[in-house]
Amino acid sequence: MNAPDRMKQDVRCANALRFLAVDAVEKAKSGHPGAPMGMAEMAEVLWRRHLRHNPANPGWVDRDRFVLSNGHGSMLLYALLHLTGYALPLAQLQQFRQLHALTPGHPEVDVTPGVETTTGPLGQGLANAVGMALAEQLLAASYNRDGHAVVDHYTYVFLGDGCLMEGISHEVCSLAGTLGLGKLICLYDDNGISIDGDVAGWFADDTPARFRAYGWQVIDNIDGHDATAIDQAIADAKADTARPTLICCKTVIGKGAPTKAGGHDVHGAPLGADEIAAMRDTLGWTAAPFEVPPDVAGAWDARTRGRQLETEWNTRFAHYRATYPDLAADLMRRMQGELPESLESDVMALLADNSPLRQKIATRKASQLTLETLVGELPELLGGSADLSGSNLTNVKASVWVNHAENVNKAGKKAGNYVSYGVREFGMAAIMNGVALHGGFIPYGGTFMTFSDYSRNAIRMAALMRKRVIHVLTHDSIGLGEDGPTPQPIEHAATLRLIPNNRVWRPCDGVETAVAWLAALRHDSGPTCLLLSRQGLTPFARSAQQIVAIRRGGYVLADTPAIPEVVLIATGSEVEIAAAAARALGEGGVAARVVSMPCVEVFYEQDAAYRDSVLPPGVPRLSIEAGVTWFWRPVVGESGVALGLDRFGESAPADALYRHFGLTAEHVAAAALGLARVQS
């Protein structure tokens, strides 16, 4: 094909994206046409000339990743997936935004083949992409060998003004620059418009200068509708593998709409039949809605090239496997998310009678002791902390800090299994989501529990995407003491438990902490939050049966030979208070059972027979947790008592605070006595 014809084809390919987006939004009577129309040339160039993928196998491990961070432009992505040959037929595009369609309002991973992450909440797609690029870099540093670049792909992002205004863009781009994630390439759809109108009134950043300040390569002043310029910019971006690249593309939102282009009305509503008809005239597009002209379909079809790319990689990988069979097997195991078979026995071995986990230690310390073993056993564990390593105790002897200059491999790339994310809680959480999405890693990261507020929507996104990400949330109550109410969590245990698919474990001692880690690693359909104490906690003796029962989320920790007159239910640091109260009650002739309930969600997934065996119907219940009590009322029932804290904390030593707020064995015993007496 000669140059003019090729250019004409490129234009038609871009316009095919425009019309699929516009027609689908029109049919759905809802959606966002402006962004797909403005990014059509960017998409055409990236997807037809650079992106290495195989539509027949969206799970090819070394594919380039593509993230649409401005996820409201979902129809652009669906059009790309359809046109390049993914299992996304036109009928699905016609069902855009309808129930059970593969084309939901915003892209959702594991719903639509080829979608790499769920986007919509602005800035997080970009953060996920930083995680993917980090995963690629670390896997490459671990597994590639001379002449065997088996991990070798780019991560591309489309993003808009909204992503760049969000604070998380600062957190993750600053870190990406520091870590030199050179295979991360971001294309900024700089259309100057956000929902409130012309962004100049609220977003006047010199964005290129900002990103240069992060150590990025910035290629600015690209005409986002000039395919040649975009093509060259992407080539330049790929060539610099030492720095991430931002390509700033000046675009016109809704480009192609004769009267609406360039205005914010085109952002989030259908164009209307008249505008679309005029657009067809203007662009010389004669095809009907959802009709892709054969020449365009052929030009877009990426299946042959995709098969070829993956086949080449398969050949390379076969050579690698032949030379490094163990590495190859381990890489594949990791990419498939399979745990080593030895995990169970490794963790159980930690619980021997003489284990340091059986000492009086903080559960954050117990977590670190557990990690000392786990990090050695599981190369897929990618640890980290939002600048609180020494407080969260997330780092262990086997931790190799990605951040440290000495941990750079001979290719000049950072290597390691531990990331100091800096003071960037939300960024950390969303990067961890991206790491999990990439595959090859189980990310865990620490911060103070209260600052789960900062990362909350990323925890929710992991829950929505059902990805295995582990949050190590230490300083889990007023027990942190003198730092006072700002870091003291009150409502957080309860509110984290209310996120669907999220699991919250609040272990009461070293043994429960190790079991909680095991449960977290095995929970592969959502995130886990481990709530850990700053202060030392009294260890409990347990039978083998009891240790097994921990996994059921709640179990009888200390019982009375008699039929219990009252059941005391507690979590974490309050279990020892409940146990002391039970002893006092016993001495006073009241039979009290102690139930430890480290994971309420898992306990309520158990069958009724088990639950009733732990919490016998008719026996009055008292709960104690140093947080909001409303959450516990369904557990204790109308006749029960929920002890906790329904106000913010104070600044004082932990013991003084527990006394001040009445969270003492004496108070628990007195309340339980009242309950037992009323009942009898």
Added chain:
Amino acid sequence: MNAPDRMKQDVRCANALRFLAVDAVEKAKSGHPGAPMGMAEMAEVLWRRHLRHNPANPGWVDRDRFVLSNGHGSMLLYALLHLTGYALPLAQLQQFRQLHALTPGHPEVDVTPGVETTTGPLGQGLANAVGMALAEQLLAASYNRDGHAVVDHYTYVFLGDGCLMEGISHEVCSLAGTLGLGKLICLYDDNGISIDGDVAGWFADDTPARFRAYGWQVIDNIDGHDATAIDQAIADAKADTARPTLICCKTVIGKGAPTKAGGHDVHGAPLGADEIAAMRDTLGWTAAPFEVPPDVAGAWDARTRGRQLETEWNTRFAHYRATYPDLAADLMRRMQGELPESLESDVMALLADNSPLRQKIATRKASQLTLETLVGELPELLGGSADLSGSNLTNVKASVWVNHAENVNKAGKKAGNYVSYGVREFGMAAIMNGVALHGGFIPYGGTFMTFSDYSRNAIRMAALMRKRVIHVLTHDSIGLGEDGPTPQPIEHAATLRLIPNNRVWRPCDGVETAVAWLAALRHDSGPTCLLLSRQGLTPFARSAQQIVAIRRGGYVLADTPAIPEVVLIATGSEVEIAAAAARALGEGGVAARVVSMPCVEVFYEQDAAYRDSVLPPGVPRLSIEAGVTWFWRPVVGESGVALGLDRFGESAPADALYRHFGLTAEHVAAAALGLARVQS
């Protein structure tokens, strides 16, 4: 005093800060000495040479504001407040971090005289300061007249690496630059150390370049221990009133500690007796712990100058009052946070029979209709949205956009009562906190309800500080439809309700929306979240008594002449479903009462007699809310039924989703019938 003596005095003044901080942390056996030691010269220069304040009256309305954004350095602030003459005696410094002391672990507003905001969660103090500077600029634009600069103060911030790594610093500094908040002056304690160690491994930004990209004046390469350089930098900062200023001060963390200075061990732990003794030797400090040498005490005492400054201002204000009595009265009313007396009748007038609020409209629209009146009546309302004005419907005819170029007064300053915050939910919320802290405004701001996750910790901080900030959270359920699960809130109503001091209103129609706004304005001891629908909701007829009862948080909306056999409790968009179910039940001969419970927290603050009159004991209960059901179990009790959604939503039209998830009148009626039958 000659120059060498003055310099010597300055040094002793700075060292007094160091020793008070070090000795207090040592006595408390906990705290953060490193930051106060590193910032001692910055503090000495700012507080002794620039800050305009009156220790005898921390409430003087035109005082300069000072925010310690790196709040863990609290002892620096306590030392400053003590030394300059605030009501914070030495005995309180000796009780640092102890129960009931005025010197909690992190600074808390309304606990310690002179503390302007509660800090600790990094980045938010800076954001509060942006809010204070914005408030000053807007008040000045509204109230100052030629020759009468009655609102005229600076806002100063100390901040550290941690604040600058946090995403919120990007959001608020980008906006501050765009809005030209020229009287905001930030001093960056650039000590190169964060908790994980040398920041170079995770924070390599060119921070001066970053802030220049935001349009700030940046004064960099200041030696943070050179008082003369700091003094000149602050003078230069004050001189540029068109741009906010960042002064980058290179400092040594723990400066003055002979062996520990410059390392991260000095960040968050006592220095120890030996190090402190050596420090006394090195710095030639002979005073005992908590002893302030008389010459130093005298040099620090700011009471005389403070009285003089306020007296001068009082004189100026008296002239202003004489010339502009109405403006002066209104400004003082606003600064005192008093609502106009007409508010009640204004809102009630909105509820006339022919009111548009009585039509079938979305509650977000009802909110806008209410605001049409409120914004006209209350000049203190400062509205805004995180780039969703047209969706949140937070803007009204009387809204004057601060962002728009035409709304600049003749002094070149932005004026107005509405802020397009850009896509910056967390920044918006924390700026609103700062606006409320400054006084003179009741800020309200909108975003999609799910993105309260982004701003969550700022909502919590308003709750902790008990400040009146109103969050307009629209698109409050799966009822938003096709945009799908990422923006559809599921757990948010429940989890927002669990934040102490936060009030959550989810009105069911226009009338309840207006009353919710009234309640929000009157709730002056914490934030309010208004949860509003995207979709139109059926209006209900109410008696005058019922309208009054709305304020009690829950009330009988539709009753049966017979004794109810079942009570249906609902909020927001689910009330009309409950009402339809009650009608169906009634037609089937089952007497069902409908309770609307727009604010669960307020309902449970009512006395038991009222609560029992609404929810008669013994009558079975069913709740319906399109969110997690666990929250409602205490309301319906063990025998009741809580209908809702315990999983994430889907992308589809709203009606299809309600049917898909079984949130229909038919389903409610069937479940209620089961309940009523079991009971009878």
